[in-house]
Amino acid sequence: MAEFSDALSVTASGLKAQSRRLRHLSENIANADTPGYRRKTVGFRTAFDATGAPGKVELSRVRLDPSEPKQIYDPAHPLADPSGHYTGSNVNLVIELADAREAQRSYEANLKMFEQTRQMAQSLFDLLRR
Amino acid sequence: MDISSLGAARNYAAARPATEPNADQPGAGEAVKDLARDFAATLRESETLAKASMTGEADPHALVQALAQTELAVEAAVTVRDKVVEAYQEILRMPV
Numbered sequence: 001m002a003e004f005s006d007a008l009s010v011t012a013s014g015l016k017a018q019s020r021r022l023r024h025l026s027e028n029i030a031n032a033d034t035p036g037y038r039r040k041t042v043g044f045r046t047a048f049d050a051t052g053a054p055g056k057v058e059l060s061r062v063r064l065d066p067s068e069p070k071q072i073y074d075p076a077h078p079l080a081d082p083s084g085h086y087t088g089s090n091v092n093l094v095i096e097l098a099d100a101r102e103a104q105r106s107y108e109a110n111l112k113m114f115e116q117t118r119q120m121a122q123s124l125f126d127l128l129r130r
Numbered sequence: 131m132d133i134s135s136l137g138a139a140r141n142y143a144a145a146r147p148a149t150e151p152n153a154d155q156p157g158a159g160e161a162v163k164d165l166a167r168d169f170a171a172t173l174r175e176s177e178t179l180a181k182a183s184m185t186g187e188a189d190p191h192a193l194v195q196a197l198a199q200t201e202l203a204v205e206a207a208v209t210v211r212d213k214v215v216e217a218y219q220e221i222l223r224m225p226v
Contacts, residue, residue, distance in 0.1 A: 005199050012195035019191070114198070121202050125209045 007117045013056035014110040017044060020059050022103045028091050029100075035079050037089035038064040039096070065090055169203050176200040 024040050031037040040062050047058035067090050075084035176196035182188035 004202060008195050008198055008202075012191045016189060016191040114194075118198055118202070122205070125205050128209050128213065 004117055004121045008114065010056050011110050011114045011117065013047065013058065015107060015114070017057045017059055018103050018107040018110065022100060022107075024062065025096055025100045025103065029093065029096050032089055032091040032093055032096075034089055035077075036069065036087050037091065038066075038069065039089065039091045041065055169207055172200055172203045 021042055021044075024042050028039045041064075042062050043060040044057050045060045047056040069090040070088040071085045072088040073085050074080055077086045079086040176193075176199065179188050179193050179196045183190060183193040
């Protein structure tokens with residue numbers, strides 16, 4: 001019983017972590033055209049709760065991508081400097097979309113684990129019921 | 131005839147100490163009580179989480195996890211109860 005419920009809580013932490021990752025990704029995509037925006041990146045790390053036992057996952061602190069933002073030529077832009085350029089964001093949509101797809105796949109994997117844990121517990125009780 | 135019934139009575143008296151409850155050993159009652167308390171705590175937790183998620187305070191993942199855990203707990207309790215009732219009925223059906 002305890003193993004099953006540990007597995008369920010670890011899987012739920014994975015689901016939560018992936019959905020928060022997706023939240024930061026959508027923030028990046030939404031701000032792709034914001035001048036001066038730097039894309040946010042998050043890492044994963046193992047979390048230990050108060051009881052210590054199950055190795056859950058959680059997001060580490062949000063970091064800003066240090067890469068240089070794009071210089072966009074648009075003399076009509078209100079933020080344009082004398083040369084006609086302004087600082088855009090350093091979001092690369094291809095990277096964000098690939099990352100979003102990876103988050104989706106990981107989420108699905110966690111969902112499958114959740115389902116499998118439940119099925120295993122169910123089969124165990126079915127055995128008792130005969 | 132008389133002697134054999136006397137022997138049965140003596141055997142019965144001799145067997146009695148073996149079936150007496152052992153006072154210094156914790157019985158199943160304590161364990162069952164703990165289990166029931168655990169079960170009630172699981173139910174209460176999922177109810178609180180369900181309420182919190184209705185008002186948008188709790189994470190839906192936590193709600194799903196709590197509900198799945200409650201489902202497991204209820205199923206375990208129901209299965210054990212069915213087994214116990216079945217055993218009890220089996221004893222009742224015993225020809226005396």
